[in-house]
Amino acid sequence: MTLFQDFEISQPLKKAISKMGFEEATPIQAQTIPVTLEGNDVIGQAQTGTGKTAAFGIPLIEKIDVNNPRIQAIVIAPTRELAIQVSEELYKIGYYKRVQVLSVYGGQEIGRQIRALKKGPQIIVGTPGRMLDHINRKTIRLQDVQTVVLDEADEMLNMGFIEDIESILKEVPSEHQTLLFSATMPKPIQAIAERFMHEPKVIKTKSKEVTVANIEQYYIETQEQKKFDALTRLLDIQAPELAIVFGRTKRRVDELSEALQTRGYAAQGIHGDLTQGKRMKVLRQFKERSIDILVATDVAARGLDISGVSHVYNFDLPQDPESYVHRIGRTGRAGKQGKAMTFVTPREIPHLKNVEATTKRRMEPMKVPSLDDALEGQQRLIFDQITSAINEENLSSYEQMAENLLEKNDAAKVVAAALKLMTKEPDTTPVKLTSEPPLQVKKDRKKSYGKGNYSKNKRNYRNKDGRQQSSRSYDMKQRRSRTNKTRKSS
Ligand SMILES: Nc1ncnc2c1ncn2[C@@H]1O[C@H](COP(=O)(O)OP(=O)(O)OP(=O)(O)O)[C@@H](O)[C@H]1O
Ligand SMILES: [Mg+2]
Numbered sequence: 001m002t003l004f005q006d007f008e009i010s011q012p013l014k015k016a017i018s019k020m021g022f023e024e025a026t027p028i029q030a031q032t033i034p035v036t037l038e039g040n041d042v043i044g045q046a047q048t049g050t051g052k053t054a055a056f057g058i059p060l061i062e063k064i065d066v067n068n069p070r071i072q073a074i075v076i077a078p079t080r081e082l083a084i085q086v087s088e089e090l091y092k093i094g095y096y097k098r099v100q101v102l103s104v105y106g107g108q109e110i111g112r113q114i115r116a117l118k119k120g121p122q123i124i125v126g127t128p129g130r131m132l133d134h135i136n137r138k139t140i141r142l143q144d145v146q147t148v149v150l151d152e153a154d155e156m157l158n159m160g161f162i163e164d165i166e167s168i169l170k171e172v173p174s175e176h177q178t179l180l181f182s183a184t185m186p187k188p189i190q191a192i193a194e195r196f197m198h199e200p201k202v203i204k205t206k207s208k209e210v211t212v213a214n215i216e217q218y219y220i221e222t223q224e225q226k227k228f229d230a231l232t233r234l235l236d237i238q239a240p241e242l243a244i245v246f247g248r249t250k251r252r253v254d255e256l257s258e259a260l261q262t263r264g265y266a267a268q269g270i271h272g273d274l275t276q277g278k279r280m281k282v283l284r285q286f287k288e289r290s291i292d293i294l295v296a297t298d299v300a301a302r303g304l305d306i307s308g309v310s311h312v313y314n315f316d317l318p319q320d321p322e323s324y325v326h327r328i329g330r331t332g333r334a335g336k337q338g339k340a341m342t343f344v345t346p347r348e349i350p351h352l353k354n355v356e357a358t359t360k361r362r363m364e365p366m367k368v369p370s371l372d373d374a375l376e377g378q379q380r381l382i383f384d385q386i387t388s389a390i391n392e393e394n395l396s397s398y399e400q401m402a403e404n405l406l407e408k409n410d411a412a413k414v415v416a417a418a419l420k421l422m423t424k425e426p427d428t429t430p431v432k433l434t435s436e437p438p439l440q441v442k443k444d445r446k447k448s449y450g451k452g453n454y455s456k457n458k459r460n461y462r463n464k465d466g467r468q469q470s471s472r473s474y475d476m477k478q479r480r481s482r483t484n485k486t487r488k489s490s
Helices: 011-019 027-037 052-063 080-093 110-117 128-137 159-170 187-195 224-238 250-262 276-288 321-328 346-359 371-392 396-408 411-422 476-481
Strands: 042-045 073-076 101-104 123-126 147-151 177-182 201-204 215-221 242-246 267-270 293-296 309-314 338-344
Touching: 011 052, 011 080, 027 042, 027 052, 027 201, 042 052, 042 187, 052 073, 052 080, 052 147, 052 177, 073 080, 073 128, 073 159, 080 101, 080 123, 080 276, 101 110, 101 128, 110 128, 123 128, 128 159, 215 346, 224 250, 224 309, 224 338, 224 371, 250 267, 250 293, 267 276, 276 293, 309 321, 321 338, 321 346, 338 346, 371 411, 396 411
Parallel strands: 042 177, 042 201, 073 123, 073 147, 101 123, 147 177, 215 338, 242 293, 242 309, 267 293, 309 338
Antiparallel strands: none
16 A cells, blocks of 8 residues: 555655546556656556546656746647546646646637736647647747656557657657557557657556456347447436447437436536537536436547546447547546446447457346336336435425325325326327438458557658558557547537
8 A cells, every 4th residue: 555645755745646536556656656756757548537637746746846837848748628537637746845737638719728828837738739729830949858748548549640740759858758648559559659758657557457356347138229228227226326428429418318308317518519618517416416328429438527426328339449448448547436337239239349359358238127127227226316315305294194194095006106196107299200220340350450550660651641640559440430439529
C-alpha cells in the first residue's frame, strides 16, 4: 500500500490530493509517480478508471515553476470533453501550488482562448487541432515546454491524429519528458510511440485482463430489428442510475435518442456534429441527472469520468476491441461496480469473439427479456422504492388520505391501484430506426496494423488520393471503416 503522504512531493500537492479525497495511490499511480518524478519518459498502461490522470498529473504539477508565466507542460487529449475534464483535475491537483491550467479546444471562441492565454498559464490541455491552430497563430509558444503528455496515447497516435501530434512535437524543445497513458496500447502503436520517446519506461499494471473485474459483461444475441425493444426492456429491468448507450454512427445516435424519448425515457444524444454548446449542455444535464441516459458515439468512449454511470449498453458492436474496452470502462470506475451489455446480431458473433480474444474475458450470454420480465422489473423497482419510503420518508400528510381510502376499499386493492399508477409499464410505441448493416470482422487484425505502410526508414509516402502522409499504423481498409467514428473533434 502506498500513501500519497509518503511520496516525495511538496506539501501544497499533498494538501490538494487529500482535499480531493485520495489517500492511497492506485497501482498505476504507485508505480509511475516515482519513476516520472525522476524525469524518465513513461508509457503507462492501466485499466480504465484506475487514476491515470493523477498518475501523470501529480509529477507534472510538481515540476512546474509557478514563478515562470510561460507554458511548461502540454497535455493532448482526443476529445474536447476529455480536455476539459483533464484540465479540471489538474487544476485541483495544482490548487494550493497556484498553478494555472488552461484548456483549449475546437468549438470554443478562439478570441476568448487567446485572452486567457495572455494571462500566462503554465499548463495547456487541448485537442490537437486547436492546439496547432494556436501554435500557427503564435498565441501558444512551446519553447519552455518540459513535459508533453498524450492522454489516450494509442488513440492520439492513431491514424487521424498522428500528423497533428508530430507537428506539435516539432515546436517543443528536444529536451523534454514525454508521458503516454492509456488503458490500451496495441503493440504496433507502442512501437510508433517509442519513436517519440527517449528510453521510455514501460509500466503496465500486472493484470491478465484488459478490462476491470468489477464490470459484469454480458452479450445479448438478437436480430437487428429487435435490438431496440430489447434495449428498452433491459432499461426497465435494470433501472440504471445513469446509463450510456453507444451507437455506431451520428445518425444512429440521433435516431436512438429520439426513439428513447418517444418511449418516455430521459435521454439525450452526444456526437461530433452537434455544436459545442449543445455537447456541453447534454453532458451537464447528464452529470446533474436531469437526463439519465446518454446516447453517444465513440466521442464519449474515452477517458470521461462521470460518477453514477452504472450501466453501459453497446447498442451496436464497437468497431475494434480497444473501443469496447474504453466504452465499457465508463462504468465500474474507481473500484465501483458496473454492468456492460453488448448487443450482437447472429452474423456479428465472430466479431464478438474477436473482442473477447483481445480482452481475454468472456461475456456472459443474457436472454432477450420479455415484456413480462420488463413489467416485473419496473414493479420490483417500485416495490423497493415503497419499502424504503415506508422506513425513511415522513408520510404524516398522506396518512389521513390512506385511512379514507381504506375505509371504503379493500386494502390489497388500494395498494394494487397505487402500484399500477406508479409503475412505468413497458412502452411499445413504434419507433423509427434505420437498420445498420452487420459489422464485418477484419480478417487478420494483427497484420493490418502497420502492414508495410509504416516503417522507420520509409516515413513519407503517398496515399491513394495523393496526399502526403507521414507515418501510420492502420491500413486503408481500417481507415475507411473508422470514418464513422466521431474522431476529429477539435
Ligand atoms: N488514488 C485515488 N483514490 C481514490 N480515487 C481516485 C484515486 N485516483 C483517482 N481517483 C478517481 O478515480 C476516477 C478515475 O480516474 P481517472 O479518470 O484518472 O481514470 P483513468 O485511469 O484515466 O481512466 P480512463 O482509462 O477511462 O481514462 C476519478 O474519479 C478519480 O478522481
Ligand atoms: Mg484517463
